[in-house]
Amino acid sequence: MFHYPNGKPYKPSESSVQKSTSKKKDSSFSNRGKTLEDEINETNTYYLNQQIAIIHKKPVPVQIVKVEYPSRSAAVIREAYFRTPSTTDYNGVWNGYYIDFEAKETESKTSFPLKNVHLHQVNHMKEVTNQKGITFTIVKFTTLDRYFIVPFNVLHEAWQMMECGGRKSIPLSVFESKTIEIQPGYNPRIDYLTVIKKMIANEN
Secondary structure (H helix, E strand, O other), X not given: OEEOOXXXXXXXXXXXXXXXXXXXXXXXXXXXXXXXXXXXXXXXXXXHHOOXXXXXXXXXXXXXXXXEEEEOOEEEEEEEEEOOOOOOOEEEEEOOEXXXXXXXXXXXXXXXXXXXXXXXXXXXXXXXXXXXXXXXXXXXXXXXXXXXXXXXXXXXXXXXXXXXXXXXXXXHHHHHHHOEEEOOOOOOOOOHHHHHHHHHHHHO
């Protein structure tokens, strides 16, 4: 069993369960059944091999407190704690820019639930923005097979509205009007850096 830093038991989120079950889907198409994390990892490997960027998934620091050895050649972790709350999923460097982003999936066809985001993640992305880094969220509507790059200011605005008693999700209409939809390709699968490059050019 895993525990958060405050001692509470860790329970996989709905999206995590969806990820694990989606990997079991049998498909004749190479990308069907892959999670957003799989697709981003493949994209980052492409960026690295082509010397475009160095971006990796952040490791989660875990402290193991109970291990059992059913045999000499095998160890089973029975209890562990996350040392610190996770921030975002990925970070790295591209063309002199610090890149830091989160990846989220939802099966909803109409909105993205803000419960999938945590306050410490929002605070982290705000700090990255204050340091002139580039931070965003990649959201995949799995049922619709649509992908969006969500700039931090859009997420932050929705978060502040929720804290003031507003709706607890971001409607698909907001994604279509205020974020950037990205079309998946072959290699790289999710070419998010092309979108970021356009965002920087527009700001300049």
